[in-house]
Amino acid sequence: MFRYIIKRLLYIIPVLLIMSFLIFGMVNLIPGDPAQIMLGQHVTEEALEAARERMGLNDPFMIRYGRFLTDIVQLDFGESLISKRPVTTVLSEKLPATIELTTFAMIYALIVGGLAGVISAWKQNTIFDYISITIALFGISMPIYWLGFMLILFFAVFLNILPTAGRLAAEIDPSVLKTNFFLIESLITGKWEIFRSAVKHIILPGIALGTIPMAIIARMTRSSLLDVLRQDYMRTARAKGLKFRDVFIHAIKNAAIPITTVFGMQFGRLMAGAVLTETVFAWPGMGKWLLDGILQRDFPVVIGATLTVAFLFVIVNLLTDLTYSLLDPRIKY
Amino acid sequence: MSRRSLLVLGLVLALTVGLFGNALAQEPQKGGTLVFGRGSDAVRLDPADVTDGESVKVITNVFEGLVKYKEGSTEVKPALATQWRVSDDGKVWEFKLREGVKFHDGSDFTADDVVFTFRRQMNEDHPYHKGDFAYWGYMYSMVESVEKINEYQVKITLSKPYAPFIYNLATFPSYIVSEEAMKEKGVEGFRTDPVGTGPFEFTNWEHGSTITLERFENYWGDNAYLDKVVFSVVPENTTRVMGLKGDDLDLIDGLGPQNIDSVRSDDNLKLLTQPGMNVGYLAMNNLKEPFDNKLVRRAINLAVDKEAIIEGAYKGTAEPAKNPLPPTLWGYNDEVEDYGHNPEKAKELLEKAGYPDGFSAELWYMSNPRPYMPNGKKVAQAVQSNLKEVGVDIELVTYDWGTYLEKTENAEHDMALLGWIGDNGDPDNFIYVLLDKDNTKKGSAGNIAFYRSDELHNILVQAQQTMGNRDQRAGLYKAAQHVIHEDAPWVPLSHVTKAMGSAQDVNGFVIHPTGGVYLQNTWIEQ
Numbered sequence: 076m077f078r079y080i081i082k083r084l085l086y087i088i089p090v091l092l093i094m095s096f097l098i099f100g101m102v103n104l105i106p107g108d109p110a111q112i113m114l115g116q117h118v119t120e121e122a123l124e125a126a127r128e129r130m131g132l133n134d135p136f137m138i139r140y141g142r143f144l145t146d147i148v149q150l151d152f153g154e155s156l157i158s159k160r161p162v163t164t165v166l167s168e169k170l171p172a173t174i175e176l177t178t179f180a181m182i183y184a185l186i187v188g189g190l191a192g193v194i195s196a197w198k199q200n201t202i203f204d205y206i207s208i209t210i211a212l213f214g215i216s217m218p219i220y221w222l223g224f225m226l227i228l229f230f231a232v233f234l235n236i237l238p239t240a241g242r243l244a245a246e247i248d249p250s251v252l253k254t255n256f257f258l259i260e261s262l263i264t265g266k267w268e269i270f271r272s273a274v275k276h277i278i279l280p281g282i283a284l285g286t287i288p289m290a291i292i293a294r295m296t297r298s299s300l301l302d303v304l305r306q307d308y309m310r311t312a313r314a315k316g317l318k319f320r321d322v323f324i325h326a327i328k329n330a331a332i333p334i335t336t337v338f339g340m341q342f343g344r345l346m347a348g349a350v351l352t353e354t355v356f357a358w359p360g361m362g363k364w365l366l367d368g369i370l371q372r373d374f375p376v377v378i379g380a381t382l383t384v385a386f387l388f389v390i391v392n393l394l395t396d397l398t399y400s401l402l403d404p405r406i407k408y
Numbered sequence: 409m410s411r412r413s414l415l416v417l418g419l420v421l422a423l424t425v426g427l428f429g430n431a432l433a434q435e436p437q438k439g440g441t442l443v444f445g446r447g448s449d450a451v452r453l454d455p456a457d458v459t460d461g462e463s464v465k466v467i468t469n470v471f472e473g474l475v476k477y478k479e480g481s482t483e484v485k486p487a488l489a490t491q492w493r494v495s496d497d498g499k500v501w502e503f504k505l506r507e508g509v510k511f512h513d514g515s516d517f518t519a520d521d522v523v524f525t526f527r528r529q530m531n532e533d534h535p536y537h538k539g540d541f542a543y544w545g546y547m548y549s550m551v552e553s554v555e556k557i558n559e560y561q562v563k564i565t566l567s568k569p570y571a572p573f574i575y576n577l578a579t580f581p582s583y584i585v586s587e588e589a590m591k592e593k594g595v596e597g598f599r600t601d602p603v604g605t606g607p608f609e610f611t612n613w614e615h616g617s618t619i620t621l622e623r624f625e626n627y628w629g630d631n632a633y634l635d636k637v638v639f640s641v642v643p644e645n646t647t648r649v650m651g652l653k654g655d656d657l658d659l660i661d662g663l664g665p666q667n668i669d670s671v672r673s674d675d676n677l678k679l680l681t682q683p684g685m686n687v688g689y690l691a692m693n694n695l696k697e698p699f700d701n702k703l704v705r706r707a708i709n710l711a712v713d714k715e716a717i718i719e720g721a722y723k724g725t726a727e728p729a730k731n732p733l734p735p736t737l738w739g740y741n742d743e744v745e746d747y748g749h750n751p752e753k754a755k756e757l758l759e760k761a762g763y764p765d766g767f768s769a770e771l772w773y774m775s776n777p778r779p780y781m782p783n784g785k786k787v788a789q790a791v792q793s794n795l796k797e798v799g800v801d802i803e804l805v806t807y808d809w810g811t812y813l814e815k816t817e818n819a820e821h822d823m824a825l826l827g828w829i830g831d832n833g834d835p836d837n838f839i840y841v842l843l844d845k846d847n848t849k850k851g852s853a854g855n856i857a858f859y860r861s862d863e864l865h866n867i868l869v870q871a872q873q874t875m876g877n878r879d880q881r882a883g884l885y886k887a888a889q890h891v892i893h894e895d896a897p898w899v900p901l902s903h904v905t906k907a908m909g910s911a912q913d914v915n916g917f918v919i920h921p922t923g924g925v926y927l928q929n930t931w932i933e934q
Contacts, residue, residue, distance in 0.1 A: 107810035115459050116813060117831065119545035120852030126540045158451050159539075159599065160615070168615050224646060231654040239651040241617060245443040245638040248620070250612050357642040359616030367448075372810065 076400070079408035083393050090389060091382055095147065098381050099140050102374050108132075109156050109372035130156050143378070152379035157371050162379035165364070170383065171255035172242060173360035176352070177345040179258075179277050180285030185338060188289035192296020192334075197323060199301065207293060214290030223283045223355035230279060237275055240357035244272045280356035284349050288341035295337045299330040331402050339395030343388040436916060440932035441636040444925070445648045445657035449616050449641045453602040454595065455583040456529050457539030461779075464580050465661075465925040466619050466639055470512075471583035471604030474503055474522070475574060479929070482685070482737065482833025482921050484578045488517065488605065498569025498875045505560040509628045511586040512609035519556040524587035526554040526564070538595040543581040547831065569873040571881060575834040607632040607928040617641055633916070633931035649909065652677060658914050658932065661925070663907040665723030665782060671909040680908045682919035683736045686780040687729055687838065688827035690771075690791060690899040691857040695819055699769075703761035705896040708823075709747040710754035711798045712791055712899050721786035722902060729900035731889045732838050736921050738878065739835040739885035744893045754798045766799025772816065772824040775806045779923075780827030780904050787825055787901065816856045824856060825901075833922055835885040840868045843892060859897035864888055 110126040127133055131142070146153055152162035191207040198204050231239040242257055243249055247269055252260050258277060261269035303309060303326045312322050350362040361380055368376035400406045450463035455471050458464060474489035489503040509517035528536040529544045530551060550566045550573070557563055566573060576582065589603035602610050605628070608621035619639040623632045640657065642648045649667045651657035653674060663671060663679075672679045692699040692708060699705060714728040730746035733739060758766060773788035774781065781787060785806070792802040802823075807815060816824045831837050840847070845860035847853055871884040892898075906923050913933040920926055 107808045108814055109810070111813050112810035113459065114540060114542040116826075116828070116854070117459065117546055118542040118852075119549070120849070122540060122542045122545050123852070126542075129540070158615075159596075165615065224650075227647060227650050227654075231656070232650050235654055239654045239656045240642050240647050241640060241656075243617075245618065245640055245656075246441060248612060249614050354643045355647055357617070357640070357644070357647060359614075359641070363643065364616070 076397075076408050080393070080397070083396075087386065087389050091385060094385050095144070095378065095382060096140070098378050099143060099374075100136075102369075102372070102377050103136060105369075105372060107372050109374070112371050113157050147382075152382075153375040155368075155376050156373045157376075162375050165376070166379060166383060168255050169359060169361050169364050169380075171257075172358060173346060173349075173362070175256060175258050176277060176280055176284060176349070176358055176360060177342065179281040180345060181288060181338065181342050183281055183285040184289035184292055184341070187285075188292030189296055189334070191289075191293040192300065193327065195293070195297040196300035196304065204297075207297070211290040211293040214286045214293075217286060219283055219287070219349075219351040220355060222286060223279070223352060226279045226283055227355070237279055240276075240355075242273065242276050242358065243269065244276075247272055280352050280358050283356070284345060284352040288338075288345070291337055291341060292334060296330065296334050299333040300326055303330045328402065332399060335395055335398050335402065339391055339398075343391040346387045346391065347384045436633050436929075436931040437934050438633050438931070439635050439934055440633075441638060442634050442658045442914065442927065442930060442932060443638045443640050443656065444927075445640050445642045445651050445660040447641070447643055447645070447648075447662045450613075450619060450639070452599040453610065453613075454539060454599045455580045455585065455602075455604075456525070456541055456544070457599070458580070459540075459542050461923075466610075466621070467580050467583065467602075467604075468606075468924050469608045469621060469637065469927050470602055470606045470610050471580070471585070472606050473577050473579070473583045474505075475578050477578050477833065477920060477922065477924070479926075480918055480921065482575070484574055484833075487578075488522075488584055492574070494875050498571070498873060499566045501564045501566070501573065502557070503562050503564070505562065506628060507560055509605050510626045511589065511603050511605055512624055513586060513589050513603045514626075515586055515588045517584065517586075517605055518559050519562045521584050521587045522562045523554050523556050524590070525582065525584045526551065528590075529581070530554075536590055536595055541581075543579075543831075547576050547579065547581060569875060571872055571875050572832065572834040572836040575832040575837075579832045608634075608637060630928075632928045634927065637927055652909050652911065655911070657911075659908065659910045659917060659930075661908055663909055665725045667909075668723075668725060668907055671907075676912055678910045678912060678914070680910060680917070680919055682906045682921065682923070683727065683734065684780070684904045684906045685734050685736060685830040685833065685922050686827060686904055687732055687734060687842075687900060688726070688778075688781040688787075688825070688902040688904065689729070689732070690823055690825055690901060691816075691821075692823050692897060692899075693819060693821055693856070693858055694860070694897055695858045696822055698761065698763060698767055699822065701761050702895060703757045704763065706747065707754040707757035707761065707798065708795065708800070709896050709899050710750045710757065711800070712794050712901075713749040714746075714899075714901060715749070717787055717790045718902055720790055721781075721783045722904065725782075725907065726902040726904045729903050730893075732842060732892060732898065732900055733835055733885070733889065734830070734838075734903045737830070737833065737835055737838070739882040741886040741889040743886070744889055747896075749794075751794075751797045758798060758800075763799075766801065768801035768803065769822040770805045771795075771802045772805045772807070772812070772821045774809065774812055774825060776809050778827055779829060779906075781825060781902070782904070784825050791825075791899075817851060817853045819850050819853065819856070819858050821856070826856060827902075830922065835881075836868065836872060839864075839885060839888050839892070840872070843897065844868050857897035859895065861891060861895060864891045864895075867891065 110123050154161055195204045195207040227239050230237040254260050258273040261273055309322055350366050353360045353363040365380040448462050450466050451460050452458050452463055455467045472487045475484040476487040478485050488506055490506050491504040493502045528534045529541045550568055550570045552565045552567045555563045586603040590598045600613055607624055607627050609624040611622050612620040621637045623635055642651055645664045645667050648660045649670055652660050671677050692705050694700055718726050718728055730744055771788055773784035788804050795802050828842055841854045843855050843859055845865050847855040848858045848860055867884050867888045871881045874881050906919055915931050917930040
């Protein structure tokens with residue numbers, strides 16, 4: 076198992092190397108001069124040229140790629156061309172926001188989606204089943220933008236019990252926290268005022284972001300549970316006189332593998348950032364940062380963010396694979 | 409006391425209390441936190457090295473220049489300088505500095521800080537010349553030297569007489585930074601932890617979310633009313649409006665045409681508007697046929713229906729333009745009579761110009777919304793159908809923003825939409841930058857009509873060199889607008905109205921004509 080993990084981790088290196096080359100090549104192919112985009116209309120040709128020089132845009136492609144690779148092995152993604160702040164610093168601000176939001180959304184998706192799927196399978200072809208399936212269908216087809224606005228309108232404007240956007244209330248000074256894991260750090264250190272505010276702020280974006288995975292998990296849970304229940308050994312167990320309830324509990328564990336796969340895939344996907352949710356709820360995460368980076372041709376940001384996301388995706392996949400062996404003792408690495 | 413006199417006394421008392429209470433309510437109150445919702449975060453807070461509007465909104469509250477704008481006007485008044493004197497040849501400017509002014513870090517403001525602020529921008533070998541200083545070359549390149557005369561006096565020498573210079577000094581790139589603080593923090597540190605002399609001091613920046621300022625208690629002038637200002641990033645326009653309705657935000661920026669009604673119709677909110685210091689225009693490339701022909705350019709002006717464009721593409725949130733200057737700026741020539749929408753006359757002119765069957769050309773538009781033109785594509789489509797009526801066949805072309813600027817500055821277009829937001833409240837900043845022949849150098853042209861008029865150039869240079877007499881300068885700019893109208897290098901399209909929303913209890917905030925956000929006089933009813 077240990078060797079397997081090491082091997083999988085080593086695989087990450089060529090993956091990231093190839094990705095870095097592809098991304099670096101692609102961002103260089105996008106038309107648009109980053110210096111011009113940054114400095115806008117009110118600028119002289121001399122200032123533009125100086126900015127191009129400072130950004131290293133005048134060097135040949137391979138030289139720039141080589142310089143970039145040397146920096147990257149030292150975990151230095153360089154400076155944002157626009158804000159001139161180190162990409163790793165910005166990453167340390169954005170990533171915690173994304174991790175907290177994604178985790179919250181996935182917990183919500185797993186609990187609600189899992190429960191809906193189990194109820195559907197348990198009470199197949201009853202009113203409960205139909206309700207669950209309808210909700211799941213609704214969740215999958217709902218545009219996040221619209222759902223986000225409806226949630227804000229109802230909970231933040233009409234009922235006025237939750238905030239509209241952001242991660243913390245404006246009155247709270249987040250500089251008392253050491254990391255950007257507002258929710259987790261305030262919980263651990265017992266800073267309850269911050270914790271309450273952080274929880275209130277994460278609910279609506281969490282629900283908006285978690286709704287599609289919730290629906291997917293609900294459908295997957297239902298179908299894989301029904302699959303397992305139709306297996307011969309299940310029929311045998313029922314024939315031997317086991318109650319449906321007891322059989323069902325065993326079935327859940329056996330149906331968990333495809334659900335874990337879906338869960339892992341969705342988790343990885345959300346880690347890549349959730350541009351729509353982040354935009355609607357002013358959540359300062361990876362997605363909006365990456366999108367702005369692309370629009371502004373901010374190469375170091377695009378590369379830093381994409382490689383981090385790729386790395387996280389691979390790690391989440393690895394964790395998913397390892398979970399299989401916990402769920403099914405027959406799977407060994 | 410009879411019941412009647414009691415009643416009268418009661419009435420008088422009630423009236424007095426009512427009136428007095430009302431008066432009290434109008435009295436500005438100290439305290440409170442104002443949360444300002446805006447579309448994106450600041451990029452940096454070093455005044456000399458920013459180009460984006462969001463950074464400037466914070467900077468204008470933390471820093472000050474030698475002079476500043478009067479409330480509600482683009483006229484300037486003393487700020488960190490109390491008096492100034494210009495030599496007869498218009499080249500040497502001497503400033504007497506305000507004494508007893510403190511920076512937010514407690515250090516004293518002196519002539520050294522002024523010299524430092526300018527020299528780090530102009531001298532490339534200055535140890536603190538780190539950044540792009542994009543505005544320096546474009547707005548201050550006439551500065552030859554900046555010298556300290558004594559602790560509270562400085563002398564700025566220009567390479568040519570330049571009357572708009574005093575207006576340039578009211579803009580953010582020349583806001584005075586603390587030399588001591590910059591040396592202590594380094595340029596990198598200063599960008600995210602700035603120190604100025606303004607009414608608010610910087611306290612915290614959660615990048616991508618909030619910037620917090622607090623009232624500076626040792627401010628040299630009247631202290632600000634608000635305890636705290638939080639600039640909060642809410643990218644989505646609709647969420648920002650909802651934040652205002654849900655009491656999470658107190659003041660919001662960037663109200664789009666689609667959200668204005670929602671703010672206007674809500675009794676708990678105030679809609680704030682200000683005719684913008686901007687212009688949206690269609691430039692015809694005078695270097696290319698047939699736009700080198702004045703008659704054709706006039707015909708295009710006659711063919712375009714501005715009123716319909718403003719109704720359709722701006723949803724009524726703009727005024728039709730007839731001059732390159734916005735009407736809020738001094739020097740605006742209201743006597744210029746717009747061409748008006750007259751397709752028949754346009755056809756006649758085209759025929760006279762030798763194009764009885766019209767012609768075909770490209771019209772370029774911006775793919776992204778700009779403050780002076782929220783929907784370039786819609787404007788372009790409207791112009792396309794207007795021109796079709798007079799036989800001009802238009803092909804629409806667009807590029808991403810960076811490429812668009814690059815190519816239009818390089819004269820690759822036939823016709824292109826663009827716009828401008830004024831920097832300093834001086835007409836020179838519109839007419840000279842956008843239409844003088846000095847600015848038609850391919851590759852970096854501000855004048856993308858590539859309109860080269862010696863007559864206009866002479867007027868503009870004369871206006872630059874007319875010191876201390878604004879009426880005379882205004883007369884020159886009025887004449888300049890006549891020349892431009894006759895030559896018709898553009899179709900001036902629009903002046904967008906800037907709209908913001910606030911909660912009912914926010915008082916004293918006025919959008920400055922430059923579009924600037926100055927919060928010193930803003931207060932919240934407690």
